[in-house]
Amino acid sequence: MNKITDAILKYNAGREAERVAMKYRAMRQDAFAFLRGTCHLFYQDWPASDKLLNDAPLAWICGDLHLENFGCYKGDNRLVYFDLNDFDEAVLAPASWELGRWLTSIIVASGSLSLSRRDAIRLCRTGLDSYSAALSEGRARWLERETAKGMIRDLLNPLTLRNRKIFLGSRTELSRGQRRIKTDGKRALALAPQEKEAVMAFAKEHARHQANPGFYRPLDAARRIAGTGSLGLDRYVILVEGHGSPDSNYLLDLKQTVPSALSPYLKHGQPQWESEAHRVTSVQRWAQAISPAFLSAVTFQNRPFIFKGLQPAQDRLALEGWNGKPKRLEQVIRSMGELVAWSHLRSSGRSGSAIADDWIVFGSAVEWQAPLLEYAADYAAKVALDWKKYSREYDRAQADVKASPKTGKKKSK
Numbered sequence: 001m002n003k004i005t006d007a008i009l010k011y012n013a014g015r016e017a018e019r020v021a022m023k024y025r026a027m028r029q030d031a032f033a034f035l036r037g038t039c040h041l042f043y044q045d046w047p048a049s050d051k052l053l054n055d056a057p058l059a060w061i062c063g064d065l066h067l068e069n070f071g072c073y074k075g076d077n078r079l080v081y082f083d084l085n086d087f088d089e090a091v092l093a094p095a096s097w098e099l100g101r102w103l104t105s106i107i108v109a110s111g112s113l114s115l116s117r118r119d120a121i122r123l124c125r126t127g128l129d130s131y132s133a134a135l136s137e138g139r140a141r142w143l144e145r146e147t148a149k150g151m152i153r154d155l156l157n158p159l160t161l162r163n164r165k166i167f168l169g170s171r172t173e174l175s176r177g178q179r180r181i182k183t184d185g186k187r188a189l190a191l192a193p194q195e196k197e198a199v200m201a202f203a204k205e206h207a208r209h210q211a212n213p214g215f216y217r218p219l220d221a222a223r224r225i226a227g228t229g230s231l232g233l234d235r236y237v238i239l240v241e242g243h244g245s246p247d248s249n250y251l252l253d254l255k256q257t258v259p260s261a262l263s264p265y266l267k268h269g270q271p272q273w274e275s276e277a278h279r280v281t282s283v284q285r286w287a288q289a290i291s292p293a294f295l296s297a298v299t300f301q302n303r304p305f306i307f308k309g310l311q312p313a314q315d316r317l318a319l320e321g322w323n324g325k326p327k328r329l330e331q332v333i334r335s336m337g338e339l340v341a342w343s344h345l346r347s348s349g350r351s352g353s354a355i356a357d358d359w360i361v362f363g364s365a366v367e368w369q370a371p372l373l374e375y376a377a378d379y380a381a382k383v384a385l386d387w388k389k390y391s392r393e394y395d396r397a398q399a400d401v402k403a404s405p406k407t408g409k410k411k412s413k
Contacts, residue, residue: 004041004386005393011040011261015232018189019223023231027387028394032067032109034387036228039064039089040261041386042101045379048265052371054094057354057362060283060347061098063089063262064229066105070336071316072155074309075290082143082152082335083288084343085311088230089260090283092268092352095344095362096372099131102340103376106333108383113319119326121377123333128369130337135363138356140342142289143335150331155317165247171310172220172239172249179246181222181239188222188237196221199236199254202300206307207240215250217241224253224310233258234303237310251310252294256303271351277304286347 008027012020027037035042047053062069062084069086103124110120134141141147145156171187172179183190191199199221207216220239225231234256242250257276273279277297285291293309322329341363349355354362362368 002389002393004389007041007044008038008390012232016223016234017232019225019235020232022225023228024394026228026231028391030112031384031387032105032112033228034390035105035108035383036066036068037231038386039101039229042104042379043097043262043265045382046097046100046265047375048267050371050375052368053096053100053375056094056096056099056368057344057358058092058268058352059095059098059344060090060286060350060353061093061095062087062283062287062343063091063093063098063260065098065102065340067102067109067319067336068316070339071311073292073311076293076295077290078293079144079290080156081288081290082148082156082317083339085288085292086227087280087284087287088257089262090280090287091260091262091266092270093262093266096368097262098340099128100372100376100379102336103127103373104380104383107377107380109319113322113329114324115329117377121373123329124373124376125369126330127333127337128373130334131341132363132366132369134338134341135345135359137363138345138360140289140346141338142342143339149335150328151317151319151321152332152335164250168247168249168251171237171251174246177246179219179239179249181220181237181251183222185225187225189225191222191236198301199238202254202298203238203240203252206298215240215242216252219245219249224255226253230255234305253306253308253310254298254300255306255308257306269352275299275304277306280306283347286350287343289342289346 023037027034064086069084070082071085072080072082073085074080106124106127107120110117143152148156168179171182173182181188200218203216203218207213210216218238218240222237224235224237226235236254238252238254240250240252242248257280259276275297281295281297284295292311295308298305298307317332319332345356345359347353348359
């Protein structure tokens with residue numbers, strides 16, 4: 001077993017076998033999927049002693065910034081926004097950590113987007129310029145339908161966003177006026193009776209403490225399949241009464257939280273959070289313009305979880321839709337750069353993060369950009385090599401599994 005595979009298995013030890021197997025299979029798809037599933041490797045390799053790469057203001061970073069961790073969601077004000085949307089790894093760290101991972105993701109994803117390396121580097125420069133310009137203004141804005149452009153505006157078009165009945169139909173089955181979650185192995189898996197009973201009991205207890213308990217009355221629950229990095233952690237989808245059955249039911253997401261993958265590498269003090277779930281939800285509220293509907297930190301079976309409205313995966317931006325038109329992709333990267341800057345400005349001055357004046361100065365500087373982009377380009381090449389090593393190991397393991405039932409023995413390696 002090579003060191004890369006060994007580190008991956010060690011990091012994911014203890015996770016649910018069925019869904020962690022899905023994670024390993026997803027990571028085999030391409031180098032970009034591998035990058036999404038190995039946030040811990042990125043920061044394990046980050047050169048913390050390199051002053052040029054670490055001399056940046058402290059920010060509340062989402063920790064796992066890549067192209068697919070932007071998307072649209074319905075806020076608690078019922079409006080739809082496009083923003084950073086995954087804060088599981090959120091910590092206080094130099095802004096360069098966040099930017100380095102984002103730039104690396106652009107270059108790694110270039111293969112699946114049919115982009116040349118030269119074009120990918122050009123997009124990275126576009127993103128950095130946009131980030132710096134937004135910081136220099138010193139004012140956080142947001143993206144919703146009226147302010148978005150290009151592919152993001154198309155995504156936020158009311159005709160594109162699916163209504164609740166269509167979304168429910170894609171995730172549930174209707175029989176005799178009663179909905180049940182589809183456990184098709186693609187988005188959800190069935191729960192063992194005892195585990196389902198525990199999830200339903202949690203939902204009922206949670207409902208008791210809400211202003212409108214009838215809304216949260218649970219109808220069904222299942223194990224949720226979503227994302228790449230978090231696969232294998234306990235995660236549930238819960239169908240609740242909402243505003244009435246069958247077409248005004250709601251789907252809610254209950255997701256286990258664990259310490260950030262960045263924790264072993266932090267040199268700056270972190271707040272003493274009440275729980276890991278409070279860490280995630282607090283940073284998310286600081287960094288986003290508007291929080292997602294129902295976002296809250298809860299405790300289930302004496303462990304921290306995040307409770308929020310279920311967001312349709314299809315409402316993520318399909319970057320392959322740039323259709324060979326560079327301007328469309330450039331506009332997306334430009335908007336992403338602005339969103340990252342606005343998140344840093346919005347959370348400025350919070351529990352140790354840099355104040356707005358420091359961000360304005362950083363945005364006006366340029367000397368930090370070239371070393372960061374050079375590192376991202378080099379590390380993207382390493383990701384490609386690591387993925388190939390992992391893929392060979394994965395393929396061998398799968399061949400062993402297939403051979404074992406026929407011979408009663410595993411193939412020799």
